[in-house]
Amino acid sequence: MYNQLYNYEISRDSQAEPSSWYSLNNNCAPHFHSALELVYVRSGIMEATLNGKFHCIQGRELLLVPSYTVHRYLTPERSDTIVMIIPLSYIPAFQKILRRKTFSLCRISDKSITREVARCMRYCCGLQHKKPDSMAARGYIHVILALLTENIPLENLLAKDDDALVRNILTYLNNNYKNPLSLKSVADEFGYSTSRFSHIFNKHVGCSISEYVNALRCRQVAGMLLDGEESVTQAAMGAGFNSMRTFYRSFMHVFGISPSKYVDVSKDNDALRHSRSGVPVYSGCKGLCHVIKGPLDSIAPIEKDRH
Numbered sequence: 001m002y003n004q005l006y007n008y009e010i011s012r013d014s015q016a017e018p019s020s021w022y023s024l025n026n027n028c029a030p031h032f033h034s035a036l037e038l039v040y041v042r043s044g045i046m047e048a049t050l051n052g053k054f055h056c057i058q059g060r061e062l063l064l065v066p067s068y069t070v071h072r073y074l075t076p077e078r079s080d081t082i083v084m085i086i087p088l089s090y091i092p093a094f095q096k097i098l099r100r101k102t103f104s105l106c107r108i109s110d111k112s113i114t115r116e117v118a119r120c121m122r123y124c125c126g127l128q129h130k131k132p133d134s135m136a137a138r139g140y141i142h143v144i145l146a147l148l149t150e151n152i153p154l155e156n157l158l159a160k161d162d163d164a165l166v167r168n169i170l171t172y173l174n175n176n177y178k179n180p181l182s183l184k185s186v187a188d189e190f191g192y193s194t195s196r197f198s199h200i201f202n203k204h205v206g207c208s209i210s211e212y213v214n215a216l217r218c219r220q221v222a223g224m225l226l227d228g229e230e231s232v233t234q235a236a237m238g239a240g241f242n243s244m245r246t247f248y249r250s251f252m253h254v255f256g257i258s259p260s261k262y263v264d265v266s267k268d269n270d271a272l273r274h275s276r277s278g279v280p281v282y283s284g285c286k287g288l289c290h291v292i293k294g295p296l297d298s299i300a301p302i303e304k305d306r307h
Contacts, residue, residue, distance in 0.1 A: 017133050018141055020084040020124040029215060030072040030205045032167050036086045036098075037065035038144070040118045044079035048072070048106075051163050052204040055107045062108040062117055064148065067098070070166050070204055082121045086141060094145045101154040113151050120144045165190065166204040173209075177216040178240040183209045214250040217241055221251065225263050232259050 015035070026039065026046050039046065043059045050071045057063045065071050067088065088095040108114055120140040127137045169190065173181070186209055187197035201209055217239040224235040236247040251259055 015085065015087055016090070018084065018086045018090055018124070018137070019132070020082065020121055020128055022125060023081050023083055024079070025075040026073050026079050026081045026083070027075055028071075028073045029219075030070055030166075030170060030212070032068050032070045032170065033085075034067050034088065036067060036088060037071070038084040038086070038117070038121065039063040039065070039073070040082045040084075040114065040121055042080040042082065042118075045076060046079040046081060047074045047076060049204075049206060050106055051166075053106075057107060058109075060109075060111065060114055060118075062114045064103055064106050064108060064152070066102045066106075068163075068167060070163065070170065072206065082118065082125060084121050084124065084144075086145070090138075091141060091145060094149065097149060097154075100157050102157045103148065104153040104155045108152065110151070113147055116147055117144050162200055162204065165200060169201065170205075173213055173216060177213050177220075178238070180240075180242075181209070181213050211250075211253075213240075214246070215254050218247075218251050218254045221247070221259070222255070222262060225259055226266055 030049075039048070039057065040062050041057045041059055045059075046057045046063070048055045048057055048063055048065075048071060050065060050069050052070075055063065088098060108117075120143050123140050124137055127134055127140075131137065169186070172186070172189065183194050183198060187194045190197065192200075198208070201212075205212060207215075217236075220239040221232075221235045221241075224230050224238070225232065230238065233244060236244060241247040241250075248258070251262075255262055257265065
């Protein structure tokens, strides 16, 4: 079961329908997908890195993540957010517009736009558990995309070599993290010197290759432990660790708690377990990046926005 639940985020591309949810203390590892992603910060501050560029999103601001953008989130103290994933194929008219264009802005602070987008996102959250593919939900998403494409300037989509490289690296690491990997072996795989490769990876992802790979392994172990089918040692070795000392250090670095405590907390918080499935309340993969520490995320209840 864990292989399905804990796959790399690119698995979102198999989703045919949009999804939306509330999330407290939004954190996620670097990832990408073809769908458009929106994050409205209701209160607090959420930090985001998109293709290596840092953004600080404050209360009542909107983050717009275009297709195939490598992105990660970090909440330094507290954030209350709404997240929405929109597969472009869901609205063919907008898919045609965005096929060769992309949004020129990622951080949107214009309240006349963010207020209406947030209102539609809240309604979609309410429909998510009832009629996620209803005419009403489709209508709200039409309104969201219309507001964005009519108010945010579009620019020609120019693929950057480094951005494409990082997407390929993340895919490669996700497919091979159980195997022995090192900076040199991965750099050689892509034909780069270790120094150049390390610079590109750190700039876009925010951590070293070894930290990121160990974080992927820890996520795999976390899923296996929740399934309860293997011991900690079996899970760690099966995920690619060759040292339990390295595993325990990495797990604490990623999740901020021990594996046994992680299982206890997860059992006490059933919403946390469901959040790992990707739909509809995913976004709290606390960690998978060296800067994300502390207790596991909690999932916010669906409620009206506060203005």
